[in-house]
Each structure stands twice: as structure tokens, then as C-alpha cells.
Amino acid sequence: MVDRGGTLPALIVRVDLDGGTVQVRSLSAETPPDRSLELWFVGANAAPRSLGLVTDPAARLPVPAALRASAEGATLAVSVEPKGGSPTGAPTGPVVYSGKLLRE
Structure with missing residues (x-):
């Protein structure tokens, strides 16, 4: 994921659809004081669904089975x-990072 300026990657997000997990590693993402960064799954023509907070780089967040089925063409966003x-339960702050979900 890159910032809105499109320069260096802020985060690397690895999604294991078979295992149903997502891992977020911060490279240059900055969390404002007294705020949290939250990761969202945005399927085609669907409302954003929270995958959890971007905190511990070793943490794995669950991806619900219903979202895994609609992963093609989805976007991941961080607000x-x-x-x-x-x-x-919906994004309330600005989206600061986003990127398309790509299969390897």
C-alpha cells in the first residue's frame, strides 16, 4: 500500500486466502498520536469491512470466509x-493508505 502521494510503500499487506489471515508490516506508516490505524476490506460494490487494527507487525488478523469468496478485485484500505x-463499524476518518488485492 502506498500513501496518497504514491511514493514509497507505507505498508506491506500479505493475505492468505486459503488460511484466512492477513498480516500487515509497516515500512513507513505513521500513526497520529491518540489515534489508531484500521485495516478495511472493500469488495466490489460492497461496504468496507474492518479486518482489525494495524498494530503489531507480527500479528495475523482473520479474514472472514464471506470476504475471501469476494476477494477478486477487492481493495484494502487503512483509515x-x-x-x-x-x-x-465503518471508516470514520480519512483513508491514508490503499491498494488493490493482487494474487501472486
């Missing part, structure tokens, strides 16, 4: 949220 994540 700035209040500490602990979105209070509404």
Missing part, C-alpha cells in the same frame, strides 16, 4: 480512527 478503532 485513521479514534484510539481503539472505529466506533461505528
Whole structure:
């Protein structure tokens, strides 16, 4: 994922659809003080679904089976949220990183 300026990658996101997990490694992502970064799965013509907070680079977040089935053409996005994540279940802050889900 790159920032809105499109320069260097801010995050590397690895998605294991067979295992149902996603791992996020920060390269240059910055979390504002008293805020959290939240990872979102955005399927084609679907509302964003939270995959969890971008915190520990070794952590693996679960990808629900329903989302794995619609992974083709999906986008992953990271938004700035209040500490602990979105209070509404939808992104409330600006999207600071995004990228298309690509198969290797």
C-alpha cells in the first residue's frame, strides 16, 4: 500500500486466502498520536469491512470466509480512527493508505 502521494510503500499487506489471515508490516506508516490505524476490506460494490487494527507487525488478523469468496478485485484500505478503532463499524476518518488485492 502506498500513501496518497504514491511514493514509497507505507505498508506491506500479505493475505492468505486459503488460511484466512492477513498480516500487515509497516515500512513507513505513521500513526497520529491518540489515534489508531484500521485495516478495511472493500469488495466490489460492497461496504468496507474492518479486518482489525494495524498494530503489531507480527500479528495475523482473520479474514472472514464471506470476504475471501469476494476477494477478486477487492481493495484494502487503512483509515485513521479514534484510539481503539472505529466506533461505528465503518471508516470514520480519512483513508491514508490503499491498494488493490493482487494474487501472486
